[in-house]
Amino acid sequence: xxxxxxxxxxxxxxxxxxxxxxxxxxxxxxxxxxxxxxxxxxxxxxxxxxxxxxxxxxxxxxxxxxxxxxxxxxxxxxxxxxxxxxxxxxxxxxxxxxxxxxxxxxxxxxxxxxxxxxxxxxxxxxxxxxxxxxxxxxxxxxxxxxxxxxxxxxxxxxxxxxxxxxxxxxxxxxxxxxxxxxxxxxxxxxxxxxxxxxxxxxxxxxxxxxxxxxxxxxxxxxxxxxxxxxxxxxxxxxxxxxxxxxxxxxxxxxxxxxxxxxxxxxxxxxxxxxxxxxxxxxxxxxxxxxxxxxxxxxxxxxxxxxxxxxxxxxxxxxxxxxxxxxxxxxxxxxxxxxxxxxxxxxxxxxxxxxxxxxxxxxxxxxxxxxxxxxxxxxxxxxxxxxxxxxxxxxxxxxxxxxxxxxxxxxxxxxxxxxxxxxxxxxxxxxxxxxxxxxxxxxxxxxxxxxxxxxxxx
Amino acid sequence: xxxxxxxxxxxxxxxxxxxxxxxxxxxxxxxxxxxxxxxxxxxxxxxxxxxxxxxxxxxxxxxxxxxxxxxxxxxxxxxxxxxxxxxxxxxxxxxxxxxxxxxxxxxxxxxxxxxxxxxxxxxxxxxxxxxxxxxxxxxxxxxxxxxxxxxxxxxxxxxxxxxxxxxxxxxxxxxxxxxxxxxxxxxxxxxxxxxxxxxxxxxxxxxxxxxxxxxxxxxxxxxxxxxxxxxxxxxxxxxxxxxxxxxxxxxxxxxxxxxxxxxxxxxxxxxxxxxxxxxxxxxxxxxxxxxxxxxxxxxxxxxxxxxxxxxxxxxxxxxxxxxxxxxxxxxxxxxxxxxxxxxxxxxxxxxxxxxxxxxxxxxxxxxxxxxxxxxxxxxxxxxxxxxxxxxxxxxxxxxxxxxxxxxxxxxxxxxxxxxxxxxxxxxxxxxxxxxxxxxxxxxxxxxxxxxxxxxxxxxxxxxxxxxxxxxxxxxxxxxxxxxxxxxxxxxxxxxxxxx
Numbered sequence: 001x002x003x004x005x006x007x008x009x010x011x012x013x014x015x016x017x018x019x020x021x022x023x024x025x026x027x028x029x030x031x032x033x034x035x036x037x038x039x040x041x042x043x044x045x046x047x048x049x050x051x052x053x054x055x056x057x058x059x060x061x062x063x064x065x066x067x068x069x070x071x072x073x074x075x076x077x078x079x080x081x082x083x084x085x086x087x088x089x090x091x092x093x094x095x096x097x098x099x100x101x102x103x104x105x106x107x108x109x110x111x112x113x114x115x116x117x118x119x120x121x122x123x124x125x126x127x128x129x130x131x132x133x134x135x136x137x138x139x140x141x142x143x144x145x146x147x148x149x150x151x152x153x154x155x156x157x158x159x160x161x162x163x164x165x166x167x168x169x170x171x172x173x174x175x176x177x178x179x180x181x182x183x184x185x186x187x188x189x190x191x192x193x194x195x196x197x198x199x200x201x202x203x204x205x206x207x208x209x210x211x212x213x214x215x216x217x218x219x220x221x222x223x224x225x226x227x228x229x230x231x232x233x234x235x236x237x238x239x240x241x242x243x244x245x246x247x248x249x250x251x252x253x254x255x256x257x258x259x260x261x262x263x264x265x266x267x268x269x270x271x272x273x274x275x276x277x278x279x280x281x282x283x284x285x286x287x288x289x290x291x292x293x294x295x296x297x298x299x300x301x302x303x304x305x306x307x308x309x310x311x312x313x314x315x316x317x318x319x320x321x322x323x324x325x326x327x328x329x330x331x332x333x334x335x336x337x338x339x340x341x342x343x344x345x346x347x348x349x350x351x352x353x354x355x356x357x358x359x360x361x362x363x364x365x366x367x368x369x370x371x372x373x374x375x376x377x378x379x380x381x382x383x384x385x386x387x388x389x390x391x392x393x394x395x396x397x398x399x400x401x402x403x404x405x406x407x408x409x410x411x412x413x414x415x416x417x418x419x420x421x422x423x424x425x426x427x428x429x430x431x432x433x434x435x436x437x438x439x440x441x442x443x444x445x446x447x448x449x450x451x452x453x454x455x456x457x
Numbered sequence: 458x459x460x461x462x463x464x465x466x467x468x469x470x471x472x473x474x475x476x477x478x479x480x481x482x483x484x485x486x487x488x489x490x491x492x493x494x495x496x497x498x499x500x501x502x503x504x505x506x507x508x509x510x511x512x513x514x515x516x517x518x519x520x521x522x523x524x525x526x527x528x529x530x531x532x533x534x535x536x537x538x539x540x541x542x543x544x545x546x547x548x549x550x551x552x553x554x555x556x557x558x559x560x561x562x563x564x565x566x567x568x569x570x571x572x573x574x575x576x577x578x579x580x581x582x583x584x585x586x587x588x589x590x591x592x593x594x595x596x597x598x599x600x601x602x603x604x605x606x607x608x609x610x611x612x613x614x615x616x617x618x619x620x621x622x623x624x625x626x627x628x629x630x631x632x633x634x635x636x637x638x639x640x641x642x643x644x645x646x647x648x649x650x651x652x653x654x655x656x657x658x659x660x661x662x663x664x665x666x667x668x669x670x671x672x673x674x675x676x677x678x679x680x681x682x683x684x685x686x687x688x689x690x691x692x693x694x695x696x697x698x699x700x701x702x703x704x705x706x707x708x709x710x711x712x713x714x715x716x717x718x719x720x721x722x723x724x725x726x727x728x729x730x731x732x733x734x735x736x737x738x739x740x741x742x743x744x745x746x747x748x749x750x751x752x753x754x755x756x757x758x759x760x761x762x763x764x765x766x767x768x769x770x771x772x773x774x775x776x777x778x779x780x781x782x783x784x785x786x787x788x789x790x791x792x793x794x795x796x797x798x799x800x801x802x803x804x805x806x807x808x809x810x811x812x813x814x815x816x817x818x819x820x821x822x823x824x825x826x827x828x829x830x831x832x833x834x835x836x837x838x839x840x841x842x843x844x845x846x847x848x849x850x851x852x853x854x855x856x857x858x859x860x861x862x863x864x865x866x867x868x869x870x871x872x873x874x875x876x877x878x879x880x881x882x883x884x885x886x887x888x889x890x891x892x893x894x895x896x897x898x899x900x901x902x903x904x905x906x907x908x909x910x911x912x913x914x915x916x917x918x919x920x921x922x923x924x925x926x927x928x929x930x931x932x933x934x935x936x937x938x939x940x941x942x943x944x945x946x947x948x949x950x951x952x953x954x955x956x
Contacts, residue, residue: 055769057769058767058768058769058770058772058773060767060770060775064763067763071763086785087788087789095648190833210793212931285789288791288832289789289832291709294920294923294924294927295920295924297908297916297920298916298917300832300908301483301835301908301913301916301917303791303793303794304791304793304834304835304908305793305834310696318476325924328924328928332928332932333933336931336932336935337935340935340938340939341935341938344938356931359927360924360927360928413721413722413906414721414722414723415719415721415722415723416719416721417719417720417722417724417903417904417905417906418906419838419839419840419907419908419909420906421907421908421909422839422908422909422913422916423905423912423913426916426919426920430919430920430923433923433924433927434923435929435933436927437927437928437930438930439931440931440934441931441933441934442934444931444934444935444938445934445937445938446939447938448934448937448938448941449941451938451941452941
């Protein structure tokens with residue numbers, strides 16, 4: 001079920017970039033400790049508050065997904081399949097990671113701590129992702145600035161809330177940052193392992209494969225040896241041969257081997273339910289509960305038995321947009337954006353890819369926003385959103401307002417029972433989609449501009 | 458074929474034998490305030506062929522229809538079920554017959570919307586199945602029964618079957634061990650004249666009974682006394698008195714059910730009970746008595762068993778625990794993508810604690826049941842309706858030690874859906890359902906927001922246009938990046954330089 005919740009404004013670059021007291025702020029970012037200690041403290045406070053709310057209120061702080069994960073872990077602890085738990089749609093590895101949550105000692109304090117160990121893991125993943133962010137940022141700026149931008153992620157209350165409520169999206173953050181970090185330090189085998197593992201974990205990181213492959217051309221991978229440029233115009237064949245570099249092959253083989261090995265292992269262990277729930281579910285899913293996706297209303301209409309009735313014009317052999325929805329999405333995320341931007345700026349390319357993938361997806365909930373939020377600090381420092389304060393404010397305001405309009409319609413539907421599907425929710429989701437497209441266009445434009453003006457990572 | 462006609466009055470209302478006149482095959486008496494129950498026992502070879510095929514393919518089969526109109530009843534005819542069409546059965550070996558069950562049922566009852574048992578039914582145990590749906594009246598069944606039972610010009614037969622439209626409940630019950638089908642109809646507690654006529658070749662027994670409380674009666678027993686007459690055989694009614702242990706008793710309280718507004722997509726069904734007191738008299742002082750609600754939820758709506766597992770959350774709704782639910786219940790699928798009829802839920806309610814141990818506590822209390830609507834098919838106007846029948850509400854009393862084993866009694870009803878979820882020695886004290894203020898029916902309707910097909914004409918084109926515009930804009934910017942790689946500087950860059 002889509003449970004989009006209002007978390008406006010957390011992507012704000014200005015929240016951490018506008019210093020109220022410059023000297024204090026400067027000293028805050030001067031060393032690593034204050035940043036990481038406060039990021040950890042923030043999560044400890046949220047975690048403890050969550051424990052208190054769960055114990056005292058019928059309205060729970062803990063995310064329903066966390067109960068799904070921990071239930072699945074309990075099945076695993078009993079030697080059963082995690083897919084015994086309805087709506088568990090993840091790799092078994094997630095349930096294994098949460099095995100400590102199934103332990104009980106009889107001491108309620110210790111048991112509560114054990115049950116929360118998964119949240120601690122997710123929160124720790126946040127911190128590691130932040131640290132990786134800082135490392136990547138530090139390649140193009142001084143340490144204090146790198147920490148300042150990493151703070152957008154590390155001190156972001158939305159990120160801290162999501163992980164301490166027990167959502168596993170934070171794990172994806174650390175995996176993607178580790179992947180980027182490994183690629184940029186040219187550790188190909190590690191990158192292949194991470195890519196294969198992330199795709200096994202959550203599918204969507206496969207979009208990074210074409211960008212990384214396109215980025216790692218012979219020039220970039222072997223800076224010591226100048227690449228041999230044939231004097232003549234290269235033939236198509238020689239171009240193709242030149243494309244197949246050892247590094248690319250190494251990445252392809254390691255990532256594919258990791259992905260296949262993991263899936264083979266999981267299939268051997270848990271059989272068809274593993275495939276059905278982890279992967280095939282996403283193809284065959286029929287739950288069209290309202291979410292941010294522009295296709296949502298259309299999917300609801302098309303899935304229902306009345307889709308062929310006279311009210312809707314089906315006289316002409318119309319092409320249903322939802323049946324080709326994957327085309328613009330994959331064309332942008334896997335082909336056009338990588339080709340245009342990966343070689344110019346890999347982190348920004350990955351941000352744009354993720355943004356396009358989420359905006360054009362058939363299902364879109366607010367958890368998906370976390371997928372691109374982890375990459376945002378890598379793009380923001382040189383973005384026109386920060387350089388042009390008016391543009392930045394406008395983009396943020398539009399993004400928040402469009403979401404707000406959708407949430408308001410969603411509230412009318414979900415809680416007041418008003419038929420807000422048409423035109424309200426539909427128009428709101430299309431509006432939010434167009435705002436996302438506009439922001440995506442600006443990001444892509446920025447990458448082009450950097451390469452022209454010679455700003456290189 | 459045998460027939461049993463019973464009038465049951467309340468305690469203290471009894472009839473002198475002299476008040477009743479028996480004339481061969483007709484019995485007539487004064488007006489009484491009673492429940493009337495008619496039971497027809499039909500041997501297997503007397504059944505119409507399609508019914509015979511159905512029951513012959515099963516180990517046991519129980520069809521129970523309950524009226525949506527509230528009706529009063531008296532002990533011992535107290536069992537309650539949610540209004541609608543219920544079916545419980547254990548298939549036999551002949552699965553071909555089982556597959557045809559739904560179409561045969563449609564032929565008998567009218568609008569039965571199951572496809573096949575495999576798709577539409579839910580499993581109660583490994584080999585027992587359950588089906589439920591809304592069915593507001595018996596008009597189709599009445600026509601069917603007229604065709605089977607009445608001759609072409611048999612007006613009295615037709616007229617008698619027409620009275621089924623006022624019945625409170627109708628049961629068709631078959632068990633392989635007895636090889637007979639019992640058809641039992643029950644009419645509400647009301648004033649009516651005693652009158653019955655036997656039909657040729659049908660042994661007809663008429664009982665005019667009332668609840669009795671002889672001194673020898675034990676606490677777990679129900680006493681019955683009155684007059685019994687076999688038409689065409691007895692010239693005068695013979696007095697009778699008997700007692701038996703009954704699983705079904707009267708809690709002497711009532712409840713109503715209503716959805717809290719606004720209902721939204723997650724409506725809450727609130728039960729309002731008139732009494733928080735355990736049943737007035739129990740045989741066993743140590744027996745634990747707890748109130749329960751048994752819901753049959755059509756597939757438009759469901760309860761989330763995971764949501765109903767947190768003690769704090771349950772306590773805030775005056776619930777103790779979810780004792781049983783159909784497995785599995787899809788938590789995501791829209792209504793139109795499902796064939797399963799729906800689900801049953803047994804919830805233990807949590808009455809407010811008595812203020813003092815022995816003080817009788819009066820006063821109403823509520824329990825709230827959080828439910829979730831599925832997406833329904835798009836409809837003109839943007840709204841559809843989901844009808845949710847009243848639950849059956851009862852106190853279940855389980856003796857501390859192994860208690861009475863209940864021998865079959867003349868008014869026993871088993872296979873009710875919830876009785877099998879309790880120990881065999883449990884006594885059910887039934888709480889009477891009363892329509893909530895305003896409506897007269899034991900059904901609550903929820904207005905469900907759906908996609909308005911009248912406005913959906915632009916959805917396909919509009920979505921396509923928006924996606925195209927968004928896509929084109931992004932592609933335009935990508936082209937700009939490529940072109941910029943050669944030319945350097947587009948319009949946007951010049952603009953930036955100006956700032």
